[in-house]
Amino acid sequence: MALLEETKKFLCVSCPVGCSLSVTVRGTDVLNVEGNTCPRGVTYAENEVANPVRTFTSTVRVNGASLPVCPVRSKEPLPLVKVFSVTREVAKVKVDAPLSIGQVLIENVCGTGTDIIASRSLGKI
Numbered sequence: 767m768a769l770l771e772e773t774k775k776f777l778c779v780s781c782p783v784g785c786s787l788s789v790t791v792r793g794t795d796v797l798n799v800e801g802n803t804c805p806r807g808v809t810y811a812e813n814e815v816a817n818p819v820r821t822f823t824s825t826v827r828v829n830g831a832s833l834p835v836c837p838v839r840s841k842e843p844l845p846l847v848k849v850f851s852v853t854r855e856v857a858k859v860k861v862d863a864p865l866s867i868g869q870v871l872i873e874n875v876c877g878t879g880t881d882i883i884a885s886r887s888l889g890k891i
């Protein structure tokens with residue numbers, strides 16, 4: 767069965783300008799990109815179609831700190847399709863204070879190849 771052409775809309779977030787992209791695709795092939803004001807918009811659109819990724823942010827529960835939770839993020843952007851399973855995995859975690867900014871709290875989360883790290887330091891009380 768032949769794949770149909772369709773038009774998808776994206777907001778390029780590669781810089782603060784935030785161009786609205788209109789992207790013609792067939793399957794995962796990008797046929798045309800309009801609305802970009804620089805070539806990075808085309809690259810962004812191609813990545814969004816083929817393998818969208820996001821920097822994951824959340825919180826984890828902490829024992830023995832002045833705050834009950836610590837903000838965390840993925841060290842690298844991870845596949846968008848993995849965000850739900852990563853959210854569930856992070857929700858299970860409870861760590862002990864003290865924490866240092868950048869400390870790895872979950873290695874290779876859900877097999878994504880990236881780690882979940884602390885976004886701030888938290889001292890022990």
Ligand code: SF4
Pocket residue numbers: 778779780781782783784785801802803804805806807808810
């Ligand atoms: S297309 Fe270029 S100018 Fe527009 S948001 Fe993306 S990077 Fe910025």
